[in-house]
Amino acid sequence: MDIEQQARSFQETLIKLRDEIAKVIVGHQDIIEKTIIGFVAGGHVLLEGVPGLGKTLLVRTLADAVSVQFSRIQFTPDLMPADITGTNIVVEEDGRRRFEFQKGPIFGNIILADEINRATPKTQSALLEAMQEGSVTFAGKRMIFEQPFFVLATQNPIEMEGTYPLPEAQLDRFMFKLDVKSPSVQELASIFGGTTGSTQNKAQPVVDGKRILEMRALAKQVPVAQHLLEYVARIVLATHPTSPEGAPVVKQFVRVGSSPRGGQAIINGAKLIALMKGRYNVSADDIRDCARPALRHRLILNFEGEAEGIKSDDVVGKVIEHVPDIPERVRRM
CATH class of the missing domain: 1.10.8.80 (Magnesium chelatase subunit I, C-Terminal domain)
Incomplete structure (x- = not known):
C-alpha cells in the first residue's frame, strides 16, 4: 500500500471513529475531533467544564468505539497514590506468604481520570511518570504499560468549591486542554430526546489498538x-x-x-x-x-x-x- 492509499485509509478510519462517537455525543464536534487526535497522536487530553456536560460520557464512548482496555479513576480528596498505581498485597501459597504487586487502574489503554482536580497535589503527581514515560516505578522496578496508553482527564473549573489547581508540571503533560461549552437549544433538545426514551445509543467498536498504533506511526511520517x-x-x-x-x-x-x-x-x-x-x-x-x-x-x-x-x-x-x-x-x- 503506497502513502496515498495509507493516507486515504487513515482518513476513512478517523472519520468512522468520529462518526461512531457522534452517535452518542450530541454536538461538540471539535471536542470529539481533538480528543481523537490526542489519542491517535499518543498524547493525553484534559477536558474542563462544569458538571453534566458529557465529559465522562465522551471518554466512555471513545472506549466503546475502540477495542482496548478501559479503566476509570474517580479522584477524591482521600484518594491515595497507591490507589492509582497499585500496591503490594500479601499472598499465601503452599503455606508460605509472599508479596505480590496488584496493579492499579492506571494499567489500561484508555484511562479516565475523572475530576482530577478534586484530589490533593500529592495524588495528582502519581500520574506524572505514567503520563510522560508510559510506565510506573514501584519498589525500584519499572513496569511499562501496554500501548496505546491514553489518559483523558476531566476537571471542574478551579473556582468551584473543593478543587485543587493542577501543578504546572502536570498540566504540561497534557497535549491538549479542551474547554467543554454548554450545548445550544437544539443540541440540548436532542440530548433530552436521546436520554429520556426507552432506548439509548451506544457506540460499537470500529477500530482496535493495533490499528491505532499503525495510524500513529503513519502520522509521525x-x-x-x-x-x-x-x-x-x-x-x-x-x-x-x-x-x-x-x-x-x-x-x-x-x-x-x-x-x-x-x-x-x-x-x-x-x-x-x-x-x-x-x-x-x-x-x-x-x-x-x-x-x-x-x-x-x-x-x-x-x-x-x-x-x-x-x-x-x-x-x-x-x-x-x-x-x-x-x-x-x-x-x-
Missing part, C-alpha cells in the same frame, strides 16, 4: 516544511515575556510562557488534522487550529493578568495574530 517548523517555534517564543519574539499582550499579562512541549503538541496535532482532511502535508491553518488547545494551559498569567480577568485563550489568539506564518524577511524577497 507526515512531513512538515522547514518554514512551518520555524512558524511554530516563533509562536512558542512569542508566549515568553522575556523573549525578543514576545507579543505585546504577553509582555503585559504573562509570567511564564509555553515549554517546547507546546510546540511539539501543535506539530503532532497538525499532522493528524492534515490526514483527517485527506492531505499528507501540514498547512499553516492546521498549525493555527492546534495552537489554542495546545497552549491555553501552558501559559501562566502574572498578577496584572489575573486581576484584569484575562483569559489564556485571548492571549493565544493575540499571539497568533502577532506572529506571521511567513517571516518578513521572506516576504520582502
Whole structure:
C-alpha cells in the first residue's frame, strides 16, 4: 500500500471513529475531533467544564468505539497514590506468604481520570511518570504499560468549591486542554430526546489498538516544511515575556510562557488534522487550529493578568495574530 492509499485509509478510519462517537455525543464536534487526535497522536487530553456536560460520557464512548482496555479513576480528596498505581498485597501459597504487586487502574489503554482536580497535589503527581514515560516505578522496578496508553482527564473549573489547581508540571503533560461549552437549544433538545426514551445509543467498536498504533506511526511520517517548523517555534517564543519574539499582550499579562512541549503538541496535532482532511502535508491553518488547545494551559498569567480577568485563550489568539506564518524577511524577497 503506497502513502496515498495509507493516507486515504487513515482518513476513512478517523472519520468512522468520529462518526461512531457522534452517535452518542450530541454536538461538540471539535471536542470529539481533538480528543481523537490526542489519542491517535499518543498524547493525553484534559477536558474542563462544569458538571453534566458529557465529559465522562465522551471518554466512555471513545472506549466503546475502540477495542482496548478501559479503566476509570474517580479522584477524591482521600484518594491515595497507591490507589492509582497499585500496591503490594500479601499472598499465601503452599503455606508460605509472599508479596505480590496488584496493579492499579492506571494499567489500561484508555484511562479516565475523572475530576482530577478534586484530589490533593500529592495524588495528582502519581500520574506524572505514567503520563510522560508510559510506565510506573514501584519498589525500584519499572513496569511499562501496554500501548496505546491514553489518559483523558476531566476537571471542574478551579473556582468551584473543593478543587485543587493542577501543578504546572502536570498540566504540561497534557497535549491538549479542551474547554467543554454548554450545548445550544437544539443540541440540548436532542440530548433530552436521546436520554429520556426507552432506548439509548451506544457506540460499537470500529477500530482496535493495533490499528491505532499503525495510524500513529503513519502520522509521525507526515512531513512538515522547514518554514512551518520555524512558524511554530516563533509562536512558542512569542508566549515568553522575556523573549525578543514576545507579543505585546504577553509582555503585559504573562509570567511564564509555553515549554517546547507546546510546540511539539501543535506539530503532532497538525499532522493528524492534515490526514483527517485527506492531505499528507501540514498547512499553516492546521498549525493555527492546534495552537489554542495546545497552549491555553501552558501559559501562566502574572498578577496584572489575573486581576484584569484575562483569559489564556485571548492571549493565544493575540499571539497568533502577532506572529506571521511567513517571516518578513521572506516576504520582502
